[in-house]
Structure formats: C-alpha cells, structure tokens
Amino acid sequence: MSTTILYFTIIGVIGVAIGYIIAKMIERSASSKIITDAEKSAATIIKDAKTEGESIKKDKILQAKEKFIELKSEHEKVINSREKKMSDAEKRTRDKESKISSELGRNKKLNSELDDKLKDYNHRIDYLEKKQAEIDKVHTQKVQQLEVISGLSADDAKDQLMESLKETAKTDAMAMIQNTIEDAKMTAQQEAKKIVINTIQRIGTEEAIxxxxxxxxxxxxxxxxxxxxxxxxxxxxxxxxxxxxxxxxxxxxxxxxxxxxxxxxxxxxxxxxxxxxxxxxxxxxxxxxxxxxxxxxxxxxxxxxxxxxxxxGIHGLHPELIKMVGRMKYRSSYGQNLLQHSREVAKLCGVMAAELGVNAKLAKRAGLLHDIGKVPETEMETPHAILGMEMAQKYGEKDDVCNAIGAHHDEIEMKSLLSPIIQVCDAISGARPGARRQVLDSYIQRLKDLEDIAFGFTGVKKAYAIQAGRELRVIVESEKVNDDKASNLSFEISQKIQTDMTYPGQVKVTVIRETRAVNIAK
The missing domain is CATH 3.30.1370.10 (K Homology domain, type 1)
Known part of the structure; x- marks a missing residue:
C-alpha cells in the first residue's frame, strides 16, 4: 500500500517537473520572438527618424538661406537710400554754392549802382537847399509887401486868422461832439434802457409815506x-x-x-x-x-x-449790521421808508447785476447796506455814504461792497462795476413817481434854477421848466442864434444843468428857434 502511494507520488512529482520544463520552454520561445519583433521595430523607427531628420535639416537650411537673402536685400536698400540722400545733399550744396556766387556778383553790381545813386542824391539835396533859400527870400519879400499893403504885421494877421479859425473849429467840434454823443446813445442807450426797464418791470414796489x-x-x-x-x-x-x-x-x-x-x-x-x-x-x-x-x-x-x-438771500451778515437793517424800518428819506427803499434797491441791483453778468448776491448785499449810514444811534456830521462805508469796513464787508456804499453819491472814486450799479438802482428807486415826497418850496426852487440856467446863455428869449422839472424848453431869438448854434446851445445847457444841479432822473433840454414872415394884405 505504501509502495503504491510512493509510486504515485513520484509519478506526480515527475509530471509537475515535466510541465514546468515545458512551460519554461514555451515562455523562452515567446520571449525570443518578442525581442526579434522589438529589434525590427527599433530598426524601422531609427530609419524613419533619420529620414525625418534629414528632411528637417534641409528645410532649416532653405529657411536660413531665404532669411539671409531677405536681410541682404534690406541692407542694400538702406545703403542705396543713404547714397541717394548723400547725392541729393551734394547736389543742394553745389546749387547753393552757385547761387551764392551769383548773389555775390549781383551785390557788387548793386553796390556800384548805389554809389552812383548816392552821388546823384547828394547833388539833388544841394540843388534843393539852394532853391529853398531862394523861396524863403521871395517869401520874406512877399510878406513884407503884404504887410505894407494891409497895414498889419504878420503876427497880427496870424492872430486874426487864428480867432476866425478857432470860432469855426469850436462850432465844428461842438457839432461833432453832439453827433458822437447821439451815435453813442443810439447804440448804448438802447441796451441800457432795455436792462433798466426789464429790471424795473420785474420788481414789485410799494409806496409808503x-x-x-x-x-x-x-x-x-x-x-x-x-x-x-x-x-x-x-x-x-x-x-x-x-x-x-x-x-x-x-x-x-x-x-x-x-x-x-x-x-x-x-x-x-x-x-x-x-x-x-x-x-x-x-x-x-x-x-x-x-x-x-x-x-x-x-x-x-x-x-x-x-x-x-x-x-x-443774504448770508453771513454781522449782527450789528442786521440790527441797523432793522432800524431802517423806522427811518424815512424824503418821505420814502428807508427799509422799503433799501429792499427795493437790493432787488433792483440783483436783477441788473444778473443782466450784466456781475455777482448778483454781492450786488444785493451792497444794495441793502447802501444807506446804513442814515441809521446811526448818535448824530454824526460825516456824509451818510462815507459813514456807511466805514461801518461796513468795521464789520468785515468786502472791499467792493464798501466802495459801492461809499461811492453811490460820488463822495469817493468808484473802483468796481458794482458801484455804478448801486448808484443807478438807488436813483431808480428814488426817482420813480410817488416814491418820495418833495417839499413844495424845494420843488419850486428847482424849477426856478432850471430856468435861470437857461437865461444865463446869450440869445435866450424865454425858458419854461415843464413836466415837473423833467423837461426844459428854451425859446431863442432867431436873429442871434442860427440852427447850428441852437444845437450847440442845447448841449451846453444840458451840460451846465448836469454840472450845477442835483435832481432825480434826467432833464430833457429842447431849444426852439423859429423865423416868422408876416405881411398884411389890404
């Protein structure tokens, strides 16, 4: 039994050994085949790589040759351009040299001609000096003959001529001045009137006496x-x-x-x-x-x-100035309530300043404060405009505002555009109908003064102040005053009134000259 087992064991071991040997032989055969195939593939890859490398090498060489040819052509272009510029520069240089040479030759010719002309010029000067001496001699003789004939010396005749020319020049100058003023009025007054009328129309006023x-x-x-x-x-x-x-x-x-x-x-x-x-x-x-x-x-x-x-809309006003503005309510000027007048002037100034492109807020401020010199708690002899300016300076108002306050009655010089605006608006507020109450005596005296100024001129026959003193009509003697002098007389009377009198608004001066021919049929 044991022998049989041993026998089968040996047979199994031998079979396993034989199978292992067979497997190894089969594996070795497959490996050799794989190696053979790998070697063939490697050879093929190396051959293809060499072929592709040769192809790439050839392409690179061709590209390098093309780049070289391109750079060479560009270099040749640059060299040709430089050579062309150099040739152009050389050509310009040669042209300039030839031009300079021709100019030098021409200058020599001109110098020669100038020398000839200078000699001729000096000769003519000598000739003219001789002629001038002869003319002076003849002129002296003629003047002496005229003095003997007229019985006047040259200086006396010159004085008479100057007097006659002076009178004629004065008349012409007055006419020219009048025409110039009228031309200026036609252009300037139209815009000025437009601004003033628009300003007045936009302000609602109250009449308080x-x-x-x-x-x-x-x-x-x-x-x-x-x-x-x-x-x-x-x-x-x-x-x-x-x-x-x-x-x-x-x-x-x-x-x-x-x-x-x-x-x-x-x-x-x-x-x-x-x-x-x-x-x-x-x-x-x-x-x-x-x-x-x-x-x-x-x-x-x-x-x-x-x-x-x-x-x-006025901000940042000093408390003392605010108090003075309040006191204006209980003050009056020619019957016009001072606070109402100042408010009206401030509104007028704001509108007019806006029309003229000036700072409207600053104009309102100056318009409201322009009469603060009328409300001090103690009596002062200083004019109210100067006093108001000093108060405004004391309480930190700007220089333009202070100057406008002080200059609105021409006590000091105006230094900004704000000052005439305040003066005009003050006149507008005070001159409108019903704004102020005038004492009858002063009103009559103003009319009398207007007529007296007219009678102070030569040739005035009658004078009438009409329309509450806003127009003066003057009747002149036609024998003593001609048409030109009538125009000059109107201008001179208006200037005299403007210089000597104080009045609200404006005064129109009309000079009337008439010639009458009367005959009786019997």
Whole structure:
C-alpha cells in the first residue's frame, strides 16, 4: 500500500517537473520572438527618424538661406537710400554754392549802382537847399509887401486868422461832439434802457409815506384827562421817558405824537396803548411800560433785520449790521421808508447785476447796506455814504461792497462795476413817481434854477421848466442864434444843468428857434 502511494507520488512529482520544463520552454520561445519583433521595430523607427531628420535639416537650411537673402536685400536698400540722400545733399550744396556766387556778383553790381545813386542824391539835396533859400527870400519879400499893403504885421494877421479859425473849429467840434454823443446813445442807450426797464418791470414796489407825526386814537375824550394827569405830571413823564412831544388839542378822540425819530414815536404809541388798555397811568407805571416797550421794539428791530436778510438771500451778515437793517424800518428819506427803499434797491441791483453778468448776491448785499449810514444811534456830521462805508469796513464787508456804499453819491472814486450799479438802482428807486415826497418850496426852487440856467446863455428869449422839472424848453431869438448854434446851445445847457444841479432822473433840454414872415394884405 505504501509502495503504491510512493509510486504515485513520484509519478506526480515527475509530471509537475515535466510541465514546468515545458512551460519554461514555451515562455523562452515567446520571449525570443518578442525581442526579434522589438529589434525590427527599433530598426524601422531609427530609419524613419533619420529620414525625418534629414528632411528637417534641409528645410532649416532653405529657411536660413531665404532669411539671409531677405536681410541682404534690406541692407542694400538702406545703403542705396543713404547714397541717394548723400547725392541729393551734394547736389543742394553745389546749387547753393552757385547761387551764392551769383548773389555775390549781383551785390557788387548793386553796390556800384548805389554809389552812383548816392552821388546823384547828394547833388539833388544841394540843388534843393539852394532853391529853398531862394523861396524863403521871395517869401520874406512877399510878406513884407503884404504887410505894407494891409497895414498889419504878420503876427497880427496870424492872430486874426487864428480867432476866425478857432470860432469855426469850436462850432465844428461842438457839432461833432453832439453827433458822437447821439451815435453813442443810439447804440448804448438802447441796451441800457432795455436792462433798466426789464429790471424795473420785474420788481414789485410799494409806496409808503412816513410822516413825523402819529395820531393816537382814543375811545373817548375822557381818557385825555387821565393821560395829562394832575397838573400835567403824566404827560410830562411820558414826554421825558420817550423823548416825544405829545399834543393834546381839540381833535376829538385823538392825540398827536410828534417826533422826527420814528423809533421813539413808535415806543410812545405802543406805551400809550398799553397804559390806556391797562388803565393804570402814573409816572412809575409810565417808566416801567416805556422800558418794556423799548426792549420789545429792540427785539422787533433785530427780528425785522433777520427776516429782511433771509428774504433777500443774504448770508453771513454781522449782527450789528442786521440790527441797523432793522432800524431802517423806522427811518424815512424824503418821505420814502428807508427799509422799503433799501429792499427795493437790493432787488433792483440783483436783477441788473444778473443782466450784466456781475455777482448778483454781492450786488444785493451792497444794495441793502447802501444807506446804513442814515441809521446811526448818535448824530454824526460825516456824509451818510462815507459813514456807511466805514461801518461796513468795521464789520468785515468786502472791499467792493464798501466802495459801492461809499461811492453811490460820488463822495469817493468808484473802483468796481458794482458801484455804478448801486448808484443807478438807488436813483431808480428814488426817482420813480410817488416814491418820495418833495417839499413844495424845494420843488419850486428847482424849477426856478432850471430856468435861470437857461437865461444865463446869450440869445435866450424865454425858458419854461415843464413836466415837473423833467423837461426844459428854451425859446431863442432867431436873429442871434442860427440852427447850428441852437444845437450847440442845447448841449451846453444840458451840460451846465448836469454840472450845477442835483435832481432825480434826467432833464430833457429842447431849444426852439423859429423865423416868422408876416405881411398884411389890404
């Protein structure tokens, strides 16, 4: 049994060995075949690589040759261009040399000709000097003969001729001046009038006339006795506390408060109203009420100033200047309320400055402040324009604004375009109909002065100031004044009025000359 097992074991081992040997032989045969195929492939690849390398080498060589040929051709072009430029430069140089040579030859010829002409010129000068001497001698002889004939010396004749020429020249000059002014007016006045009219039309104005008296109405005449008080002590206390004169007369249910200071008059009016309403009227109560009323008025003045600058769009104004603006409410100028006038001027200045391309905000500021010199708390002898300028400088206003304030009545020289704008707008506000109240005596005197100026000229027969002094009509004697002199007379009278008189608006001067031929048929 064991022998059989051993036998089969040996047979199995031998079979395994034989199978392993067979497998190795098969593997070795396959490996040799793979190696053979690999060697063939490698040979083929190497052969193809060599062929491709040769092809690439040939292409590169061809490209290098083409690049070389291209660079060579460009180099030849550059060299040819440089040679051409050099040849052109040489040609220009030769041309310049030939031109210079010809110019030198021509200059020599010209110098020769100039020498000949100079000799001829000197000869002619000598000849002319001799002729001038002969003419001077003949002229002297002729002048002497004319002096003997006329009986006048040369200087006397010259003086007479100068006088006659002077008169003629003066007439021609006046006519020329008049024509020049008219031509300027035709072009300049049209635009100026357009700007002024547009400015006026865009501003809504109010007419407010302040007086130096106020009327205080009473419920009954019995209150008058209480206001007067025992032996007049109440009325004296009111007058002393307010500085206002109180007039109690026969006017029914009314008393009159008289004072040039509108602030004091308003304080007195409000104080009386409080005293009458309260019923307690005695000196101590009067002083207390007047004190409170004055404080309330001061607060109202500041409030009015603030409201005014806000309405006009003016910013950064000093508190003291705001207070002065508020005080304008209680001041008047020729019957025109000063605050209303200043607001109107500020609006006019803003519109006109905008039309002329000037700073409108600065113009409004100067227009509002132009009359602050009229509202100082103490009386000053300085002109109000100069005083207002000093106040504006004190409180930090700009130089243009200060100059406009000081120059709006020509006390100082105008230094900016803002100054004439303020002056014109001030005149517009004051000259419009109904703006100011004129005293009858001064109005009549102005008309008389206009006529007197006209009578001061030779040849004036009659003179009439019409249209409230805005036109002067002058009638001249036709025998003494001709048409040319009539035109000159109109110009001279207008210049005299402009120089010697102060008036609102403008004055038109019309000279009338007529010639009458009268015959009677019988």
């Amino acid at each position: 302040d007086n130096c008296v106020s009327v205080f109405n009473l419920e009954s005449d019995d209150v008058k006795g209480r206001i007067i008080g025992r032996e007049g002590r109440n009325i004296r206390a009111i007058e002393a506390a307010t500085g206002v004169e109180i007039i109690v007369d026969d006017t029914p249910e009314a008393i009159i408060l008289s004072c040039f200071d509108s602030v004091r008059r308003e304080v007195a009016r409000l104080s009386l109203h409080k005293l009458v309403t309260d019923g307690r009227i005695h000196p101590a109560r009067i002083e207390e009420v007047v004190k409170k009323t004055r404080k309330a008025i001061d607060e109202e003045i500041i409030e009015v100033g603030k409201r005014t600058v806000i309405d006009l």
